[in-house]
Amino acid sequence: MAQFNMDIGAGTVQTLGFAGQIFTGCLNGFQAFQKAQDLGRDALQLQITLEWTRSRLDMWGTLWGLERQEHLKDIRFRQFGMMALNHLVYINYCLEDFKTMDDIFPTLGDASKYASTPAVSLARLSKSAEVTPDEMDALRYKMEQLQVNAAGKEKVKWALQDGKALRMAETVKAMVEDLYTQFPPPAAETNAIVKNAYAASDSLDTLDDAANSSSSGPELASLCKFKAENIRLHLEKRSDKLQSTDPERRSDVLAETQMHKRADGTQNENRWLGRYREDGVSYSIPVLTEHKTVQGNVMTTSPIDNRIRNVARLLSMESKPAELRTLNCLGVTIGHSVPRTYRFIYELKSKTFFTLADCLRTPTEKNLNGLHRDKWPLEQKFNLAKQIARAVQYFHLAGWLHKGLRSSNIIFCADNEALIDLSEPYIIGFDYSRGEFARYETETVETTDDVEIAANAFRHPDTQGPPTDRSQFERKFDIYSLGMVLLDIGSKRSVPNLKEKFNKMPDRAPWAAEGFRDWLLVDAIDSNVTGLAARMGSKYADVVKTCLRGKFAESHKGDANVAFYLEILRQLQLCRV
Structure with a gap:
């Protein structure tokens, strides 16, 4: 023409x-x-x-x-x-x-x-x-x-x-x-699901129609089925349409062998490697178990007990979206003594696993100050960042809040460090996770042990401090934690190292979460303190700052899903070598 x-x-x-x-x-x-x-x-x-x-x-x-x-x-x-x-x-x-x-x-x-x-x-x-x-x-x-x-x-x-x-x-x-x-x-990739009216719906009839229709395609169908299950689990009266089964397992199906060791050689008391034996089956499956201890008497009908069972049910669904990047959950064992101990059982694809925090750490003398974290090629880091961001998007599309996103809760299944594949991350750490609208299931994060205190570096300032001062958890808090994980991937210093550096600065309180965020946004991200722009590019650095500011959803006609895709996930897709 x-x-x-x-x-x-x-x-x-x-x-x-x-x-x-x-x-x-x-x-x-x-x-x-x-x-x-x-x-x-x-x-x-x-x-x-x-x-x-x-x-x-x-x-x-x-x-x-x-x-x-x-x-x-x-x-x-x-x-x-x-x-x-x-x-x-x-x-x-x-x-x-x-x-x-x-x-x-x-x-x-x-x-x-x-x-x-x-x-x-x-x-x-x-x-x-x-x-x-x-x-x-x-x-x-x-x-x-x-x-x-x-x-x-x-x-x-x-x-x-x-x-x-x-x-x-x-x-x-x-x-x-x-x-x-x-x-x-x-743009490198597109995702029409964030604008799909069926995926955005909270109507069970609408979600069921999309989940069971051959016209939906596997991606939309699995998301709608998963979201419908999440909604049904929180109904006052559960229907017979639940796709998941009772997740509680007897303790004797689990043969734990050893605590998981971190890269620095220390043991993680809340994570164990073991074997799972099914009834009547002689072989066993390598598993990771995550322990959650709840102090005091916990009734079977309590919000905490219901929440943990609901999480295990959702994680065990065979048709859950692959984009969530979660392991197959084989169930949860429940100890009925005081304090009550829950053990989430995840099927591993290898004999052991490594956390993202382990992968980003190079245990040499040169790394004493958190430097020399260039072990992985840049294109692999970009791909990893996109995978994790997409997972967060799908959690929120499904009406689910993770509440514990950090580098130690992202793992890779591999028999040894040389076999780690950064393109296959899995997200764990669901001990505080809940449905977005199930506010009655909110459980205050305890920060009394060293692990949880260190994890504060990844948490939004509004989720810290005395329980009476904390805000109800919402999506932007997960997105803040995503920004910290992206910073951890790209910075020449780890996030815990940045927190330590901040605490040692003159006239600083032992820990001021709001001040830490302001320091990152105003000084550290754009300077040689992190070297983020020089190492990952200005577009990647801008994505990190967008996550930490948490104000992007005010644009795009108030549609948080579209805003997240356009200002975070799509920008990561445009980061290329």
Whole structure:
């Protein structure tokens, strides 16, 4: 098409600027079909397919910044954007005039034929018709007249009778995937789930529909199933739809052999390596057990006991999202004496494990001041950071708070240090974890032992101090801890070492959490104290500061999931060697 090769002039820029309006019109076009709630089960597959496609298109346009005109700053869009614009026009017409879709553009039939080959379908659509100025004016008029009303339901009812609706949905889905293939946004990866209405829902019926539909795809289905289970576990009356089973195990199934040793040779009294023997099975499974001791009498119906059982149930689900980066939980043993001891049992993929804190530590004389932490290649560190950030995003999408994210709670399964794979991290340390809205299950973190006192360096200032002064735990506190883990990965000094350095500075109190954060943000992160920007790049350093400030969710129309993706996870994806 001649339009594809036109010079970058005022007319082209003005035309491409209209992409934002067309994009918004596309998103509106999905609403007529998504609001058809009374059409029965026959429409479910259509609705889920359309919502998946809408969220993919929404994320594509968001990453390009269409509504804010940011796409005009990108040379690729300025030169070749008419291809994408034509595609959006076709999607608009297809959604708006659905009942006559075969008469709008004959090329729509060709598009469905080539749905399995995006390159061919996009090229064919792009060359089959031009978007003339008259057509653009007509489209603008249609955008103004676009309304979501009862007529949309009638269209769907009519179309469901002969399958045209599903064929249309698949055609539009293929078109959106074409946009990603032929016109990828300026980001390494995309995640449409953060904008998917089914994933964001708290309705059990909606989550169940998405979890059990073949149209959802494995990623959306597993997240919705997991989130639904999390909600059901916290209902006053549990239903028979629970996917998990009672996690309590007898103590005799566990044969613990030794305490786990840290890299410095000290033993961790709360973590043991052992073997798990199932009933009637002669072989045993290597396991990690994490101990949690609760002082005083604990009733079986108490919030603490319920919370621990709920956590074990969720961690034991076979279909839980892989993005959570959790080990398979084989159950929990419960000692009924005083104090009560709980032991989470995790299946290991090796004979032993190493924590991230162990991996980042180089036990040599040169490391006495926390220096020389360059053991791992930069690309592996970037990949590790993305994996952990994505896990935090999925915890929050599922309505779950970890409450204990730090380097010692991220592990790697390996028989020896030489076999550690940084691309396979697993998150443990769920002894205080709970559902986001289960505030009645909140348990105050005890900071009486050396391990918990040291962990304060990773905790948000509002979660420290006397119990009466602490805030209710919320997402931004997990994100703060994520920022500290990212700092630990990239800094030339460990986070505990930075805390020690801060405490030794003149006129400092023994420990001031708020002052520590301010010192990191104002001085340490941008200076040679951490060397973070020099070692990991300015974009990575900015992500760490974003996590520590905790104010990013105020943008993006208040959508915390989108804000997290755009300002943290996506920025990490853009960190490249």
